[in-house]
Amino acid sequence: SQKIEQNSEALNIQEGKTATLTCNYTNYSPAYLQWYRQDPGRGPVFLLLIRENEKEKRKERLKVTFDTTLKQSLFHITASQPADSATYLCALSGGGADGLTFGKGTHLIIQP
Amino acid sequence: EAGVVQSPRYKIIEKKQPVAFWCNPISGHNTLYWYLQNLGQGPELLIRYENEEAVDDSQLPKDRFSAERLKGVDSTLKIQPAELGDSAVYLCASSLDQRGAAEQFFGPGTRLTVL
Numbered sequence: 001s002q003k004i005e006q007n008s009e010a011l012n013i014q015e016g017k018t019a020t021l022t023c024n025y026t027n028y029s030p031a032y033l034q035w036y037r038q039d040p041g042r043g044p045v046f047l048l049l050i051r052e053n054e055k056e057k058r059k060e061r062l063k064v065t066f067d068t069t070l071k072q073s074l075f076h077i078t079a080s081q082p083a084d085s086a087t088y089l090c091a092l093s094g095g096g097a098d099g100l101t102f103g104k105g106t107h108l109i110i111q112p
Numbered sequence: 113e114a115g116v117v118q119s120p121r122y123k124i125i126e127k128k129q130p131v132a133f134w135c136n137p138i139s140g141h142n143t144l145y146w147y148l149q150n151l152g153q154g155p156e157l158l159i160r161y162e163n164e165e166a167v168d169d170s171q172l173p174k175d176r177f178s179a180e181r182l183k184g185v186d187s188t189l190k191i192q193p194a195e196l197g198d199s200a201v202y203l204c205a206s207s208l209d210q211r212g213a214a215e216q217f218f219g220p221g222t223r224l225t226v227l
Contacts, residue, residue, distance in 0.1 A: 004154075043116070046215040049213060049215065097210045099168060101157075102154030102155050103154050
């Protein structure tokens with residue numbers, strides 16, 4: 001069955017450093033991969049989309065990579081700030097009218 | 113532009129009671145989703161609508177859950193009767209269309225507690 005794995009443990013990063021979150025998947029050939037941010041008591045908020053034929057996507061301090069051979073996406077936040085502390089969810093879609101399947105998320109804590 | 117609106121934000125009921133959640137998606141969004149999210153887990157799809165048609169309800173427990181999206185705009189999700197295990201956050205989301213590349217916009221969710 002399809003499986004999406006994200007760091008189950010919270011990730012503690014010192015302010016100013018680069019935070020790197022991992023999303024691995026098995027038994028899946030996604031055409032699209034999305035990253036969302038979720039704060040406590042709120043719904044997820046879309047951050048970035050990357051397609052299977054794209055290696056890397058950037059948006060301000062965010063960078064996403066997509067390696068279909070390794071079946072992995074990395075999500076980077078450079079110059080991290082305490083305000084970046086949240087849970088980050090990766091979500092995969094097979095394309096077409098296929099919906100999104102979400103991972104469990106990684107809780108990121110940026111220490112001042 | 114208003115986001116996805118959900119009500120109520122919180123609901124506490126006793127088991128075996130019915131409960132209903134309401135969602136108003138972003139204007140112009142054809143696709144509407146209901147997700148269930150347990151603590152420490154990602155959202156899990158319950159049902160997806162394209163306009164008023166339910167195009168994916170494979171994960172909806174149809175013995176107790178029902179949903180409707182009359183006129184292809186607002187939607188209601190109902191549980192009857194509720195069980196203890198139904199305690200979770202119910203999220204509604206909408207997107208312009210149902211393509212896998214479409215960005216989904218989420219509401220704040222309804223936190224359901226079944227006692």
